[in-house]
Amino acid sequence: MFEKFASYAFPFRLQGWINRAYVRIFDIKLDEFDTLASYPTLNALFTRSLVKMRSFDKMESNMIAPCDSMIMEFGECVDNRAMQIKGKHYFISDFIKTKLDEGYCYVNFYLSPRDYHRFHAPLNLKIKRLEFITGVLLGVSEKALLRYNEVFTKNKRVVLECEDDFGEILYFVAIGALNVGRIQINFAPEVTGFKKSQTLHFDTPIIVKKGEEIGSFLMGSTIVLLSKNWKYDLKLKEKVYFGQCIAKKTNKKLEFKINERKLNDENAH
Secondary structure, three states: OHHHHHHOOOOHHHHHHHHHHHHHHHOOOOOOOOOHHHOOOHHHHHOOOOOOOOOOOOOOOEEEOOOOEEEEEEEEOEOOEEEEEOOEEEEHHHHHOOOOOOOEEEEEEEOOOOOOOEEEOOOOEEEEEEEEEOOEOOOOOHHHHHHOOOHHHHEOEEEEEEEOOOOOEEEEEEEOEOOEOOEEEOOOHHHHHOOOOEEEEEEEEEEEOOOOEEEEEOOOOEEEEEEEOEEEOOOOOOEEOOOOEEEEEOOHHHHHHHHHHHHHHHHHO
16 A cells, blocks of 8 residues: 555645655655655655765775665674574574575664665675565564564565675675565566566676665665675664775685785786
8 A cells, every 4th residue: 555655646746745744754864866856756755866876995805885774783693593683583594595604794784764775786796596585574673673573584575696706605685674565676677576486597697886776675674684704894773874884805815816916917017
C-alpha cells in the first residue's frame, strides 16, 4: 500500500506539499540534491541522486563507505556467526547461502528514512554472482533489531559475491525492510520483478568501479559488508557518508602489489 502511494504522482501542488512534509518530518538536508519541485513522486524523492558526485580517495588500498548511514554493528565473524545488534547473532551461511572462510569481518550500515538511499561500490569490484533471496520485510531500525531475532536471515535481500583488486572475496548484501519492497540493482534491473529466490551467475564478471552506483532502496534499509583483510576505523552509532574512508588494506599482498606498481612506474620513466 505504501509503495503504491509513494509511486503515485499527485497533482503538482499536492505533491509539493507531500514532499515538503516528508522533508520537514525527517529533517532531510537537500544541499547536494535537486529542488523539491523536481521530484514528481515520493519515490523519486526517496531515490534522489546527487547533483554533483562526491570526491573520495581513489587509492585501491582504502575502502570507502558505500552509503550514507549509521554504523549499527561491526566485528569479526566467529563460528559462522555475525551480530545483528547487541548480542543477537545469526548464522552467516543462512544469510548469504554459503559458508565463509576464517578471517572475515562484518559491518552493518543502517540507512534511515532521512538518508540518501542509493548505494555505491566501496572498492573496485568484480561481481561474480547475484543471489536474490525472498523473505519478509521486518523493520531494521535499532528498535526492530532489538525486538526480533535473525531479522537479516528472514528479510528479503540481494547478495552480491564480489572479488576486489587483491583477489579477496567480499559479500555486499542489500537488505529490504519495512516499506522497502523494492531493491534496485542497476546492472540487473530484472531483480525488482523477482518473486522467488534465484541466482544469477556472471560468466564474465560485472565490473563496478569504486564509487560507482550499484543500486537503491525505496526507503531506509541496511547494507551488510562481509570482507577479509581490511582494518576498519569505525565506532558504533557513528554516522558515515558515502565516499568517506572507513578501512585500509592490511595484508602482504597489498604491499607486494604497491611495490610492484612503483617499480613498473619507475621502469616506464
